[in-house]
Amino acid sequence: xxxxxxxxxxxxxxxxxxxxxxxxxxxxxxxxxxxxxxxxxxxxxxxxxxxxxxxxxxxxxxxxxxxxxxxxxxxxxxxxxxxxxxxxxxxxxxxxxxxxxxxxxxxxxxxxxxxxxxxxxxxxxxxxxxxxxxxxxxxxxxxxxxxxxxxxxxxxxxxxxxxxxxxxxxxxxxxxxxxxxxxxxxxxxxxxxxxxxxxxxxxxxxxxxxxxxxxxxxxxxxxxxxxxxxxxxxxxxxxxxxxxx
Amino acid sequence: xxxxxxxxxxxxxxxxxxxxxxxxxxxxxxxxxxxxxxxxxxxxxxxxxxxxxxxxxxxxxxxxxxxxxxxxxxxxxxxxxxxxxxxxxxxxxxxxxxxxxxxxxxxxxxxxxxxxxxxxxxxxxxxxxxxxxxxxxxxxxxxxxxxxxxxxxxxxxxxxxxxxxxxxxxxxxxxxxxxxxxxxxxxxxxxxxxxxxxxxxxxxxxxxxxxxxxxxxxxxxxxxxxxxxxxxxxxxxxxxxxxxxxxxxxxxxxxxxxxxxxxxxxxxxxxxxxxxxxxxxxxxxxxxxxxxxxx
Numbered sequence: 001x002x003x004x005x006x007x008x009x010x011x012x013x014x015x016x017x018x019x020x021x022x023x024x025x026x027x028x029x030x031x032x033x034x035x036x037x038x039x040x041x042x043x044x045x046x047x048x049x050x051x052x053x054x055x056x057x058x059x060x061x062x063x064x065x066x067x068x069x070x071x072x073x074x075x076x077x078x079x080x081x082x083x084x085x086x087x088x089x090x091x092x093x094x095x096x097x098x099x100x101x102x103x104x105x106x107x108x109x110x111x112x113x114x115x116x117x118x119x120x121x122x123x124x125x126x127x128x129x130x131x132x133x134x135x136x137x138x139x140x141x142x143x144x145x146x147x148x149x150x151x152x153x154x155x156x157x158x159x160x161x162x163x164x165x166x167x168x169x170x171x172x173x174x175x176x177x178x179x180x181x182x183x184x185x186x187x188x189x190x191x192x193x194x195x196x197x198x199x200x201x202x203x204x205x206x207x208x209x210x211x212x213x214x215x216x217x218x219x220x221x222x223x224x225x226x227x228x229x230x231x232x233x234x235x236x237x238x239x240x241x242x243x244x245x
Numbered sequence: 246x247x248x249x250x251x252x253x254x255x256x257x258x259x260x261x262x263x264x265x266x267x268x269x270x271x272x273x274x275x276x277x278x279x280x281x282x283x284x285x286x287x288x289x290x291x292x293x294x295x296x297x298x299x300x301x302x303x304x305x306x307x308x309x310x311x312x313x314x315x316x317x318x319x320x321x322x323x324x325x326x327x328x329x330x331x332x333x334x335x336x337x338x339x340x341x342x343x344x345x346x347x348x349x350x351x352x353x354x355x356x357x358x359x360x361x362x363x364x365x366x367x368x369x370x371x372x373x374x375x376x377x378x379x380x381x382x383x384x385x386x387x388x389x390x391x392x393x394x395x396x397x398x399x400x401x402x403x404x405x406x407x408x409x410x411x412x413x414x415x416x417x418x419x420x421x422x423x424x425x426x427x428x429x430x431x432x433x434x435x436x437x438x439x440x441x442x443x444x445x446x447x448x449x450x451x452x453x454x455x456x457x458x459x460x461x462x463x464x465x466x467x468x469x470x471x472x473x474x475x476x477x478x479x480x481x482x483x484x485x486x487x488x489x490x491x492x493x494x495x496x497x498x499x500x501x502x503x504x505x506x507x508x509x510x511x512x513x514x515x516x517x518x519x520x521x522x523x524x525x526x527x528x529x530x531x532x533x534x535x536x537x538x539x540x
Contacts, residue, residue: 050414076416091407094400095479101397102404106415110397143480 033212114239148179168200256493265433266460274406280434282342284453287435288442313435318429325420356447394482467492
């Protein structure tokens with residue numbers, strides 16, 4: 001699905017490279033968890049994959065093609081990112097229904113005509129699987145929802161037309177523990193149901209060991225340790241804490 | 246014609262420009278001052294074609310609007326193509342348009358010596374019919390834009406102002422949408438300029454001075470007042486565009502009243518500027534209070 005081959009990434013005015021000779025592969029249906037302290041390069045790695053950052057050295061392949069082989073529309077249909085900053089993922093001053101229509105344009109043609117009532121009914125049925133409150137308030141402005149509701153909405157909108165790769169950049173970090181737990185469960189079940197490959201960055205080691213099938217630990221821009229599913233099953237959280245931080 | 250009716254006429258004649266600035270300032274959330282130049286461009290192109298080249302007035306009007314829209318697209322390309330700051334790009338374009346407008350007219354102003362257009366004829370012969378025509382034009386314009394903002398295209402234009410990064414990540418082209426939005430905006434400004442030239446009887450190189458700020462003032466005042474009367478935290482094209490009408494009317498009413506009570510016209514811009522500062526400050530405050538990010 002994704003292959004990094006000797007990838008280096010630096011920014012001007014910083015001596016140390018942010019990513020230093022990083023190589024790894026992600027297989028279809030993997031749930032990779034990236035771990036590491038702040039500044040270790042996790043988010044940069046995610047931003048290279050979703051093409052937010054350019055100018056890396058080395059090779060990044062997506063679906064056996066160079067990352068920039070795909071045009072914007074193809075890429076936006078295949079790779080979706082949910083970040084910790086909820087407002088980045090929503091049109092905050094628009095309603096839930098308007099957000100859903102705009103997210104739908106990722107896949108639907110601009111010229112496609114569909115009955116408005118039917119669109120809203122389909123949306124209501126779909127959102128009810130994630131949150132009853134969201135499905136009953138399609139005309140509510142997103143700004144008026146709580147942070148947890150907003151992030152559930154983002155997840156629901158991102159997975160309505162399943163991408164091939166879902167990137168989660170600390171997407172539960174701004175939520176309270178109970179909502180974060182609910183969000184993580186919803187995320188996991190939704191991606192398994194739809195066979196989506198996933199890469200997640202987090203500082204929550206419990207989530208990492210529970211949901212990830214492989215763990216990659218980054219330290220100072222380098223991969224310092226990789227845990228496959230067997231090793232992951234054996235490692236204790238205390239050990240993981242010492243390795244990561 | 247009494248003060249209220251003449252104010253209504255002035256403000257409705259000004260409405261295309263206010264709607265244009267509403268599109269850039271409120272919908273796209275871009276401060277675009279280009280309308281200062283495209284207002285004159287519309288007047289200059291129209292006057293030149295009608296007076297010098299004897300082109301049909303309707304064809305001239307269409308060409309003037311297209312000229313304004315093209316400039317709007319160019320400003321969008323300056324912002325997105327070569328990444329010039331939006332405010333700076335519009336100031337640069339106004340700067341360049343000064344030469345272009347001068348070249349089009351070949352002199353600082355171009356007067357209509359006879360009643361060559363319908364608006365001029367009506368102004369001389371039947372000013373109530375002229376008012377009726379302007380009211381009709383304003384209603385038509387409002388209907389067109391209410392429909393536009395209710396469409397998928399309107400939603401996409403609004404999404405540009407709401408979260409341009411997300412729009413890009415959804416595979417849509419921000420450049421295309423900004424070009425469309427500023428095209429509409431400056432096309433409307435040129436339309437307004439062409440109409441104003443007919444009512445004034447001439448096109449003048451400096452007639453666009455302060456137009457962008459005046460229109461921003463009308464948009465902000467109108468939305469603020471409509472928001473007080475009908476509180477609404479969702480986008481509503483009818484309310485917003487009604488705000489444009491109300492804002493324009495209040496602006497001209499204030500200006501006419503100041504002149505009527507004998508305030509030295511030299512202070513007009515200062516007083517109206519202070520009123521605008523007040524409305525901008527209170528509008529931002531109320532937006533923050535309901536949790537909206539200020540533009």
